[in-house]
Amino acid sequence: xxxxxxxxxxxxxxxxxxxxxxxxxxxxxxxxxxxxxxxxxxxxxxxxxxxxxxxxxxxxxxxxxxxxxxxxxxxxxxxxxxxxxxxxxxxxxxxxxxxxxxxxxxxxxxxxx
Amino acid sequence: xxxxxxxxxxxxxxxxxxxxxxxxxxxxxxxxxxxxxxxxxxxxxxxxxxxxxxxxxxxxxxxxxxxxxxxxxxxxxxxxxxxxxxxxxxxxxxxxxxxxxxxxxxxxxx
Numbered sequence: 001x002x003x004x005x006x007x008x009x010x011x012x013x014x015x016x017x018x019x020x021x022x023x024x025x026x027x028x029x030x031x032x033x034x035x036x037x038x039x040x041x042x043x044x045x046x047x048x049x050x051x052x053x054x055x056x057x058x059x060x061x062x063x064x065x066x067x068x069x070x071x072x073x074x075x076x077x078x079x080x081x082x083x084x085x086x087x088x089x090x091x092x093x094x095x096x097x098x099x100x101x102x103x104x105x106x107x108x109x110x111x112x113x
Numbered sequence: 114x115x116x117x118x119x120x121x122x123x124x125x126x127x128x129x130x131x132x133x134x135x136x137x138x139x140x141x142x143x144x145x146x147x148x149x150x151x152x153x154x155x156x157x158x159x160x161x162x163x164x165x166x167x168x169x170x171x172x173x174x175x176x177x178x179x180x181x182x183x184x185x186x187x188x189x190x191x192x193x194x195x196x197x198x199x200x201x202x203x204x205x206x207x208x209x210x211x212x213x214x215x216x217x218x219x220x221x222x223x
Binding site: 044045 | 117119144146148153154155156157158161163168169171201203205207209210211212213214215216217219
C-alpha cells in the first residue's frame with residue numbers, strides 16, 4: 001500500500017519553463033515532507049523540505065506548496081535548466097514513526113534545451 | 114565532511130548466496146536506515162538502526178538482517194539471495210528528521 005502517491009510519472013519541459021510535480025498522502029500523522037532529486041546511478045539528494053505549519057517554502061528556483069486540508073503538496077521548478085533533468089521523489093514521514101520515509105514512485109523530468 | 118559512504122559500489126552475486134553491504138553515516142548522525150530501490154521505483158524502507166538496535170522494520174523477510182556498530186556504521190546482510198533482490202540498496206543517515214543518502218550499492222543477482 002503506497003502511502004504517498006506521485007504524479008505525473010514523467011514530464012518534458014522546455015528550458016526556462018516550469019516543472020510541476022504533485023503528491024498526495026493519506027496519513028494525517030505525517031509532519032515532514034521532503035523532496036529528493038536523483039540522478040542515474042546516484043543516491044537521492046535532499047532538495048527541499050517542508051513542515052505542515054507553512055503553506056509554501058522557496059529555495060532558489062525550487063518551491064514547495066503545501067495544502068494540509070487537501071493532503072497534497074507539490075514541487076515547482078522555476079526556470080527549468082537542462083541540469084535539472086533527473087528523477088524527483090516526494091516523501092513523507094512522522095516523528096511518531098522515527099521519521100521512516102515513505103516515498104512516492106518518482107517523476108522523471110526532462111528539460112529540453 | 115565525507116557524507117554518507119557505502120561499499121561496495123557494485124557487486125554481482127549468484128542466487129542462493131549471501132551478501133553484506135556496508136555504510137558509514139554522516140558525521141554526527143546516530144541513526145542509519147536502509148532502503149531498497151528497484152529499477153524505476155521509489156526507495157522502499159527495509160529497517161532502521163539506532164543505538165545498535167533495530168528500531169523499525171519494513172515489509173521485508175527475515176533474510177534481510179542488519180547490524181549497527183558503536184561508531185554508528187552499519188551493515189545490511191541478505192541471505193539466500195533471489196533474483197528479485199537485484200536492486201540499488203541505499204543507506205541513509207540522520208540525526209532527527211533530516212535523512213541524507215549515500216550513493217548506494219548496486220546488487221545484481223544472477
